[in-house]
Amino acid sequence: MHLADSTSSPAQVQSHVQSQVQSHVQFDRSRLTIEDIVAIAHRKAQAKLSNDAGFRAAITRGADFLDRLLREDGTIYGVTTGYGDSCTVNIPADLVDELPHHLYTYHGCGLGQYLTTEQTRAVLAARLASLSKGFSGVSIELLEQIAGLLDADLLPLIPAEGSVGASGDLTPLSYLAAVLCGEREVLRDGVSISAAQALQEAGMQPLRLRPKEGLAIMNGTAVMTALACLAYDRAAYLSQLTTRITAMASITLDGNAHHFDETLFSVKPHAGMQNIAAWLRQDLPAGAAERNGKRLQDRYSIRCAPHVIGVLADALPFFRTSIENELNSANDNPIIDAENERVLHGGHFYGGHIAFAMDGMKNAVANLADLMDRQMALMVDSRYNHGLPANLSGMQGPRAAINHGLKALQISASAWTAEALKLTMPASVFSRSTECHNQDKVSMGTIAARDCLRVLELTEQVAAALLITVRQGVWLRQQTNPELTLSPAITHMMQALETQIAPIQEDRRLDPELRELLVSMRQQTWTLYA
Incomplete structure (x- = not known):
């Protein structure tokens, strides 16, 4: 630095x-x-x-x-x-x-x-x-x-x-x-x-x-490189936030913490994936793995979350190297070697490394959106959420019949996920011959970077929806299980979210809260993992 x-x-x-x-x-x-x-x-x-x-x-x-x-x-x-x-x-x-x-x-x-x-x-x-x-x-x-x-x-x-x-x-x-x-x-x-x-x-x-x-x-390559720097920063934070959301989703679903056992992950040595599992072990309640009555195996969107988030976590060091090498390059033509008094003609303006990094990053990030969308689908469905109300509605009594909880939010999250997934087609393979066939093979790196930022934006929107969902889900789980013990990290996260999201009982519009959560996310307000 x-x-x-x-x-x-x-x-x-x-x-x-x-x-x-x-x-x-x-x-x-x-x-x-x-x-x-x-x-x-x-x-x-x-x-x-x-x-x-x-x-x-x-x-x-x-x-x-x-x-x-x-x-x-x-x-x-x-x-x-x-x-x-x-x-x-x-x-x-x-x-x-x-x-x-x-x-x-x-x-x-x-x-x-x-x-x-x-x-x-x-x-x-x-x-x-x-x-x-x-x-x-x-x-x-x-x-x-x-x-x-x-x-x-x-x-x-x-x-x-x-x-x-x-x-x-x-x-x-x-x-x-x-x-x-x-x-x-x-x-x-x-x-x-x-x-x-x-x-x-x-x-x-x-x-x-x-x-x-x-x-x-x-x-x-200044534009694509600049956008790549911003994309990297957001993707790295999003990998942590998705991990925290996964822990809270596991609590909501009364999940099995054995899935993140240290010995289990020691036999598959992807360092980023192992780190995600370690963060989940930090977050899950003490003794959660030992309680009776658990499903032997949670569904993939919970059990395999470290394997999904871990792909991005393991790719981030490569992305950093590619982006920072480009940032620190003389990406110009011709190169002026004043010391040896030479003019060197080449192609250092070519943005292939950034294009590849951005195409890869948007794929890994879109998979986070898909993971969270699947987690939300489980949490709002009374067939799969282990005793919580349909759509995680907090309303009880006669008015419960007319309140629909997070039903529409789940639809919106699915729409944002679908759009993110649609944008994962790699831009770099769409090279077009331009400028009288002088530029006959081009990188499309700037388009890849713009696409990546859009995928990040959509995935952050899914994450905002999930923050509302897991805040509601953990709150409801606490109502059904007053003995539930939360880790210090989850307790702190719940306290932070409670200042932005009231429990959802009577139906209300949620877009103001979603927008506020997006601001907090992009300002990286929440301290997640060291």
């Missing part, structure tokens, strides 16, 4: 932003983490460009080397040539300075919803990380301008759709390039205003891009 205490005093124009920031992430040539990007995205940390003289000299060497090549009439892709399939077109010397501005101009064709503020901050941080490696031939002024946008919280309005993930996230990143130059629009304090006005009022000057800087900003 590069998080450190911030001691700098904020400029007056930026005080409303920086007053919320407790730390900073330093950008230099050292390795960043997913947590660094997530902290910047959520305004828990400020991006700070290193003042180290050696770092700044390394950045400057790349820009100076390109300037010297130009003076010596060197041919440089994207500097003295057209882009992509147009690389055979030579650019007249008097037009070289205009070329980067044409690049972001003609890529201004994105559509769809705009990236959220958190996603946009993550994108800016991810692009700053790549350019700070010093292999893109950009000036220190460009890096300072990106850091300045983050500092002032001036966020380019970036349409989410239009990238095939190689040659990088060209179209969405064109909106960053344009804003750096005072064009297009930014979001400031939740209001869209012109970039020119926003820069002026923040005391920032629009850039005039140097010869390769348009390409350097746009020709990389």
Whole structure:
């Protein structure tokens, strides 16, 4: 982690932003983490460009080397040539300075919803990380301008759709390039205003891009990588929350804790799965496994929960490695090796690793939705919930006949699950040949990342429904069994949920509570497992 205490005093124009920031992430040539990007995205940390003289000299060497090549009439892709399939077109010397501005101009064709503020901050941080490696031939002024946008919280309005993930996230990143130059629009304090006005009022000057800087900003994997960092953070938390929900579902169903026995799991050595089982052992009531009258084997959605959640838990370290390697890469083309005075043409803008990670993650996350949906189906069905009311309705007496408990909530959870499962088709297999067959094999990494975030959103909605269900279910189980002993962790979780969800007796709308639970979930309010 590069998080450190911030001691700098904020400029007056930026005080409303920086007053919320407790730390900073330093950008230099050292390795960043997913947590660094997530902290910047959520305004828990400020991006700070290193003042180290050696770092700044390394950045400057790349820009100076390109300037010297130009003076010596060197041919440089994207500097003295057209882009992509147009690389055979030579650019007249008097037009070289205009070329980067044409690049972001003609890529201004994105559509769809705009990236959220958190996603946009993550994108800016991810692009700053790549350019700070010093292999893109950009000036220190460009890096300072990106850091300045983050500092002032001036966020380019970036349409989410239009990238095939190689040659990088060209179209969405064109909106960053344009804003750096005072064009297009930014979001400031939740209001869209012109970039020119926003820069002026923040005391920032629009850039005039140097010869390769348009390409350097746009020709990389910053959008998909930023979204992947945010997806990883949410998926890791969701794996813990699904485990806690499973424990509470087991209590609701009067389940058999023997299914999570330590010796049992020692013979199947998937470390993530074993950890999920250990968490469940922590959560289940003391002595739950020893009580008489248990089913010999609970249904799969309870008994096999560690095996389902464990797939994601075991995949998370691989996902982290892929995402952080991409985050810490110079994902640009061409690569400028100023030290050896070489221009290296390649394909580091290709987002295949992120595409694979996101396609895999959305599959594992959607399986959590399916698991919870099946658990809910058991809990609301009086044929399977071991003595609890149908639909877990808490109403008793004559009015019980007209109250329907969680009947509709189970339908909604099933709908969200079905939509999540539908989106698990891997995006990476849908490569399309584009741009005159120059980009004839592309990653679709950004589409995969967007799909993954949507699957996460839907699965979080299922989790919100399950939190209402298990809170109701444990409460009802306590009514039927006053001797029921809950572990400290489950007791604490019940107390937290009781502040947000009253017992459901008389029918009521549940969407306000669902939305409140989603906010708590995405802010990771509940401390789950160490």
